[in-house]
Each structure stands twice: as C-alpha cells, then as structure tokens.
Amino acid sequence: MQGAWVLLLLLGLELRLSLGVIPVEEEDPAFWNRQAAQALEAAKKLQPIQTPAKNLIIFLGDGMGVSTVTATRILKGQMSGKPGPETPLVMDQFPYLALSKTYNVDKHVPDSAGTATAYLCGVKGNMIRKDKRNLVQEWQAKQQGAQYVWNRTALMQASNDPSVTHLMGLFEPGDMNYEVQRDLTKDPSLAEMTEAALRLLSRNPHGFYLFVEGGRIDHGHHENVAYRALTEAIEFDNAIDKASQLTSENDTLTLVTADHSHVFSFGGYPLRGSSVFGLADGKASDGKSYTSILYGNGPGYQLSGGARPDVDESESGTPTYRQQAAVPLSSETHGAFYVPSNFRALSCNGLTMDGPSSEFSKFCCLCTLSSSRILFQKLLSV
Structure with missing residues (x-):
C-alpha cells in the first residue's frame, strides 16, 4: 500500500510540473552543471578596476526591496515571452552584490525623508522645509546657460x-x-531622463555625479497595486540599461540600491510560467483562491463579516487590481528588511572616486523624487 501512495505522489508531482513551464534543456542535469561552471569561470576572471572612478552614478529604487526585485525579474522575463525567473534584470548582471540595512534614528522602519538625507548628505535628517522659497526661480537667476x-x-x-x-x-x-499611464508624447520616461542627463554631464572631462530615483515604485506599493509598482521597477531597470550603454565601467562607478522595502510578499508556490499577478497554486483554508502577491497591511484589506472575497486571474491581472492586505490602513507601510545593492565596478581600494565627483560640495544630480519627478542636473565646475 505504501508503494501505491508513493506512486500516486510521484504522478501528482509530474502532473503539477507539467502544468508549469519548464524548458526541455533544464530537465538535463548537464544544463545546470554548465550554468554553474560558467558562473564560476566568470567569477574567477573578475578583477577590480585598478584606478579610481571618474564618474559616479547612483540609482535608487524607492521602496525596492528584495521581494520587489524578485517579482520584477519574473514580470520582465514574462513580458519578453519567457517563463520569468531565469531572465536577469540589468541590475542582476552587475558583478558585485550586497545587502544594505535600513532604519531611522528613531524608528525601526525607515521613511523616505531620513533615508534620502542619509544617501545624499551622509546624515539621517529630521526636519520639514518651511521657507516657502521658489527654488526654480532662484536656480534660474543663479546659473548662466540654465x-x-x-x-x-x-x-x-x-x-x-x-x-x-x-x-x-x-x-x-x-x-x-x-509608467503604464504616461503620455508618451508629453512626458519623458525615466530612461529618457537618464539619457538626457548623461548627454549633458558627460561633456565635462573632469567627471560627474548623477543620482537617479525611481520614485513611483514606492507609490504603487503604498496603494497595494502591485502592477503599478512592478512596471515602475521595470522602467527603473530600463534606465539602468540606458546608463550602462552610455558609460564605461573603466571610469564610471554605478551603484543600484534602495532606501527601504515594503510589506510586500510574493509566495504561495505559484507554478513557473504563471503570471506574477496570478493565483497561488491551491486554495486557502477558507476554500478560496489567493494571489501570489499579498501585502501585510494597506488599503487592500477586504475582510467583511469575517470573510474575504474570492479572486480569479481575470481580476488580479488587471493594472488597477488592489492586492489583498492583512491589516486595514489607508496607505501601506514600509518594511524593515534589507535592500539589495548592486555595483557595476569596484576599484582595488574599494569604493573610491577621483575628480570633481569625489567632492560632496560639487555633487549634482538627476533626481526623480517620489513626490514629483524632477530632472535637475548641471555640469560640474572644475
């Protein structure tokens, strides 16, 4: 009888796998051995740059935690006609990877103000601007060629x-x-803003500093609308790709990181090849379907009379679908998790810079602020 149960389990496993999308070559162990050998060979050949970088580019995905990167990778792969997880993002292809801790001085879970000043000033801030100055007019009056x-x-x-x-x-x-609602004739994409910034900044032979933020990843998560958050993250990755095409790792240090994460989860054993916005495999204890993407809190809370609504993929796959959340809040909160940090180039002395871009007083940047995407750049003074 035990043998029969084993046979039934194996048949069930085979059926479950057949429902997913598994490339034929991946069924051969040699495929995975080749992948491992290639990765090891690439790691052995990796050498640090021997000279300090002249240029520095920092890409910051607002609210782009590890789970967001994972779901974005799968979505971008599926949008190119592949199962998903095997297709690396541009940031995944950077040779150095680390994890960064995030917190505020007075909070376990950080907000975007303290983390912004930590990245741009080196110090966590605790203030609100109240001077009511028109900075655009002041900026135009100060600069020649502005x-x-x-x-x-x-x-x-x-x-x-x-x-x-x-x-x-x-x-x-x-x-x-x-990004999914952008007027293509009037509003530039993040990749186009990045390209415009690099065209201007690269005129300076002494180097530059460029800061690019994908600010609306964060907003999509706060709304519990994962479609918006993840498509913003894809555009963020497109901007990284554009910068990689226009610069060289021999003189440009590129860092991709985030300021904080979200209470955004992606799990439930979905079959490979299934939509990232689809349903988890199997039913919950209440007999209803649930999505692979869920939030710990936020406006997606839908419990009514002790029960939550059922969901199907025709609903969960729409751009405006709000994923279910466990705790009712008007806006979903940030998370206290590590965030990924990817580097395209490191010098033999670590993170070292030379030229004007090494001096904080001469930093200048392209900022896509979460409250309003702002393009702000200038040629660095010598």
Whole structure:
C-alpha cells in the first residue's frame, strides 16, 4: 500500500510540473552543471578596476526591496515571452552584490525623508522645509546657460543644445503619471531622463555625479497595486540599461540600491510560467483562491463579516487590481528588511572616486523624487 501512495505522489508531482513551464534543456542535469561552471569561470576572471572612478552614478529604487526585485525579474522575463525567473534584470548582471540595512534614528522602519538625507548628505535628517522659497526661480537667476523644461520634446532638445549647461525639468505639478499611464508624447520616461542627463554631464572631462530615483515604485506599493509598482521597477531597470550603454565601467562607478522595502510578499508556490499577478497554486483554508502577491497591511484589506472575497486571474491581472492586505490602513507601510545593492565596478581600494565627483560640495544630480519627478542636473565646475 505504501508503494501505491508513493506512486500516486510521484504522478501528482509530474502532473503539477507539467502544468508549469519548464524548458526541455533544464530537465538535463548537464544544463545546470554548465550554468554553474560558467558562473564560476566568470567569477574567477573578475578583477577590480585598478584606478579610481571618474564618474559616479547612483540609482535608487524607492521602496525596492528584495521581494520587489524578485517579482520584477519574473514580470520582465514574462513580458519578453519567457517563463520569468531565469531572465536577469540589468541590475542582476552587475558583478558585485550586497545587502544594505535600513532604519531611522528613531524608528525601526525607515521613511523616505531620513533615508534620502542619509544617501545624499551622509546624515539621517529630521526636519520639514518651511521657507516657502521658489527654488526654480532662484536656480534660474543663479546659473548662466540654465534652461527650465516641462515636457519631453523640450527636454530632448535642451540635452542636445551645446549652449545649455544647466537643465531643470518639472513635468507635472505633483507626481508624474505611472509608467503604464504616461503620455508618451508629453512626458519623458525615466530612461529618457537618464539619457538626457548623461548627454549633458558627460561633456565635462573632469567627471560627474548623477543620482537617479525611481520614485513611483514606492507609490504603487503604498496603494497595494502591485502592477503599478512592478512596471515602475521595470522602467527603473530600463534606465539602468540606458546608463550602462552610455558609460564605461573603466571610469564610471554605478551603484543600484534602495532606501527601504515594503510589506510586500510574493509566495504561495505559484507554478513557473504563471503570471506574477496570478493565483497561488491551491486554495486557502477558507476554500478560496489567493494571489501570489499579498501585502501585510494597506488599503487592500477586504475582510467583511469575517470573510474575504474570492479572486480569479481575470481580476488580479488587471493594472488597477488592489492586492489583498492583512491589516486595514489607508496607505501601506514600509518594511524593515534589507535592500539589495548592486555595483557595476569596484576599484582595488574599494569604493573610491577621483575628480570633481569625489567632492560632496560639487555633487549634482538627476533626481526623480517620489513626490514629483524632477530632472535637475548641471555640469560640474572644475
């Protein structure tokens, strides 16, 4: 009888695997041995850069924790017609990987203000700006060759204009639209803003510092709308790709990191190849389906009369679907987890810089702030 149960279990396992998408070559152990050998060989050949970097680029995915990166990787792979997890993001292909701790001075779980000042100033801040100054007007009055732009066309023209040495772009009065809702004729993408910044900054032979933030990853999570968060993260990865194409690791240190995570979970044993926004394999204890993506808290809380609503993939796969959350809040909270940090180049002395970009007083940047994506850059003074 025991043998019969084993046979039934094996048959069940075979059936479950057949429902997923498994490339034929992966069924051969030699495939995985080759993958391991190639990875080891690449690691053996990896050598640190012997000279300090001239340029520094920091990409910060707002709220981009490890689980967000995992789900984004699968989604981007599926959008290219593949099962998903085997397709690396651009940031995954950076040779150095670390984890960063996140917290505020007075909180276990950080907010975006303290983490922003920690990254940009080296100190965690505790303040709110109240001076009511018009910084755009002040900036325009201070700089020669300064230009302010408010749409995609003007941005592209200004970035190619040799007379423009300082450039600021404000493309919406508040937050920019999510990537899936962006007006392609009026609003630049994050990748296009990154390209425009590099066109301008790369004119300086002494080096530059560029800071790029994917600010609306965070907003999608706060709304419990994972589709928005993950498509923003894909565009963030596209911006990293654009910067990698336009710079060289021989003179440019590129860092990809995040300021904090979210209470965003991705689990439930979904079959490989199934939609990242789809259902977990099997039913919950209440006999209802549940999505692979869930939130610990937020506006997605839907318990009514002690029961939660059922869900199907025709609903969960839509761009506006709000994933279920365990605790009712008007806005989902950040998480206290580690965040990933990827480096494209390291010098033999660690993270070292040379030239103007090594001096904090001369830092200048492209910032896509979470409250309003702002393009702000200038050529570094010598």
